[in-house]
Amino acid sequence: MGKFKLFWKNNGIGYLFLTPWIIGILTLTAIPMGASLYFSFTSYDMFNAPTWIGFDNYVSLFSDPKWLQSVKVTVIYVCLGVPLQLAFALFIAVLLNKGIGGLRVYRAVYYVPSLFGGSVAIAILWRQIFGGNGLVNNILGKFGLEGINWISTPSTALYTLVILMVWQFGASMVIFLAGLKQVPIELYESAKIDGAGLVKQFFTITLPLITPVVFFNLVMGMIGAFQAFTPAYIVSGGTGGPLNSTLFYTLYLYQKGFTQFAMGYASAMAWVLLIVISIATAIVFATSKKWVYYQG
Amino acid sequence: MEISARDALKAKNQSKQKRKISKTIIHCFVIVLGLVMLYPLLWMVSSSFKYPSEIFNSVSFFPAEWTFDNYTQGWAGVSGYTFGLFFSNTMLIVLLAIIGNVVACSMAAYAFAKLQFKFKPILFALMLVTLMLPFHVTVIPQYIMFNYLDWINTYYPLILPKFFAVEGFFVFLMVQFMRGIPNELVQAAEIDGSSKIMTYWYLILPLSIPALVTTMIFTFIWTWNDFFGQLLYISDIKLYTVAQGLRMFLDSAGESAWGPMFAMSTLSLIPLFGVFIFFQKYLIEGITTGGLKG
Structure with missing residues (x-):
């Protein structure tokens, strides 16, 4: 029997079932990744053949004020939104886990924003709510206060999007709730006998035991937030305005690649994004040994 | 010093009562917060039944006058x-x-x-x-x-x-x-x-x-x-x-x-x-x- 035949006999059926996935990972992931790495070293507009320009794209990124702005905006969005969202999610999960009853109803109510949050419909709603004549200013008006147009003011526009992210804390909360159920109840009882208050119980028992869940939520939240697109696109009408204050990294990449057809430049941006996400994830992973506690 | 059974019972009842109170507080808090979270959504749904002039001024859930014009x-x-x-x-x-x-x-x-x-x-x-x-x-x-x-x-x-x-x-x-x-x-x-x-x-x-x-x-x-x-x-x-x-x-x-x-x-x-x-x-x-x- 030939070598190939033998290999096929032992492994064929496995690879048969894996065929769609293998085709997918080759044609839709691996080859495109290689291609985009190559494009990132070229000047390419899709209509003329790419020309090799070495590291020029990468170098010009760092002197492109719009790119620097998009990095700043995204970093603020991630570093503010993700921790706030997790803090909210954990806080509410701990409250709901106190055995107060009605858990299923509360969980459903808090989850709804996560379900809808990524949609165009909600982005449109946000644009109204924080607009000049929007709901927020109407409410402020009832208290005799006068609001600004939060969406078209450069210093506040980004924070309306941060609020939108925090609003969607429900999905993380559901994960936290599942994690909290794993914490043995006896631990709390013995802590109570020792006279530990609720706050102390949280920091000495709850938090250490659910650090793996915090870790998971942190990684997933970060990866998701780096890639956010729809809210910024809809709220700013695709411009990233006002004054580029909501120019998310992905939005700038979209503008460069698909409205200006600077495909080489956009590819370089994509690779920088990949490297940044990898480094951020690696840092979280590396420090996790210090703060994530695995039972058993 | 001995703790009488009555005292123990009293203490137990007290802590039970305390727990009940704290549970009520938690309930109130999560209900209010839940309403705040759902408020924008509910407001959007109700506004879809309002006349344009009302959308800009009203913060209430219920349209003063219902209309299906927005839908058509x-x-x-x-x-x-x-x-x-x-x-x-x-x-x-x-x-x-x-x-x-x-x-x-x-x-x-x-x-x-x-x-x-x-x-x-x-x-x-x-x-x-x-x-x-x-x-x-x-x-x-x-x-x-x-x-x-x-x-x-x-x-x-x-x-x-x-x-x-x-x-x-x-x-x-x-x-x-x-x-x-x-x-x-x-x-x-x-x-x-x-x-x-x-x-x-x-x-x-x-x-x-x-x-x-x-x-x-x-x-x-x-x-x-x-x-x-x-x-x-x-x-x-x-x-x-x-x-x-x-x-x-x-x-x-x-x-x-x-x-x-x-x-x-x-x-x-x-x-x-x-x-x-x-x-x-x-x-x-x-x-x-x-x-x-x-």
Whole structure:
């Protein structure tokens, strides 16, 4: 029997079932990744053949004020939104886990924003709510206060999007709730006998035991937030305005690649994004040994 | 000093009462916060039944005067293309995406969970890596490729990738689930003469229905909410999805037509809400076991 035949006999059926996935990972992931790495070293507009320009794209990124702005905006969005969202999610999960009853109803109510949050419909709603004549200013008006147009003011526009992210804390909360159920109840009882208050119980028992869940939520939240697109696109009408204050990294990449057809430049941006996400994830992973506690 | 039984009982009652009070406080707090969170949504729904003049001034849930004008006006869409078209377009994409994901991801998951083959650990690790890959590093060459195939302004770029199990989350979710199916069952079936393909079809798939349902639901939600892909590949108004219809409405009517926009936004959320109401169990399951987010 030939070598190939033998290999096929032992492994064929496995690879048969894996065929769609293998085709997918080759044609839709691996080859495109290689291609985009190559494009990132070229000047390419899709209509003329790419020309090799070495590291020029990468170098010009760092002197492109719009790119620097998009990095700043995204970093603020991630570093503010993700921790706030997790803090909210954990806080509410701990409250709901106190055995107060009605858990299923509360969980459903808090989850709804996560379900809808990524949609165009909600982005449109946000644009109204924080607009000049929007709901927020109407409410402020009832208290005799006068609001600004939060969406078209450069210093506040980004924070309306941060609020939108925090609003969607429900999905993380559901994960936290599942994690909290794993914490043995006896631990709390013995802590109570020792006279530990609720706050102390949280920091000495709850938090250490659910650090793996915090870790998971942190990684997933970060990866998701780096890639956010729809809210910024809809709220700013695709411009990233006002004054580029909501120019998310992905939005700038979209503008460069698909409205200006600077495909080489956009590819370089994509690779920088990949490297940044990898480094951020690696840092979280590396420090996790210090703060994530695995039972058993 | 001895503690009398009465004192102990009293203390117990006191702490019980204290706990009751603190529970009530928690209830009040989560109810108020829940209302605050849902307020924008409820306000949007109620505003979709209000006259334009009222939308700008009123913060209340109930319209002073009810009207369905927003719905008829919104449904008419833009330049003859109604939201009826956009809804059926979106449904078609969602349906095909669901079929693709269920078929391709379950096949890959079966291989990873129950079959033995060379390089399995490496391939599995590769699959896990793709979970974290930002789609931007592949989107430009993909666009060029689909453009080369003349697939711009068709649904192929939105649907076909699903038939190649590109959404690793679902593969991962199903692998986790299928690993829980006892190997003894599989062996028993094979002793009875079941081939691997028959085992997949008659044993593994029926037993994996919860995971398949979770996959369907999340494919539904993600495809329904997807905007980037549609923005990229679809520019022909005849092929527009609901999300694109909403965005076009926003662009053409500007901020003068909040009423119809809210009406259509509300309609666009109803299918998601329906899925949530009927399949909540699977949704929660998917979030907690696979780490899938809505």
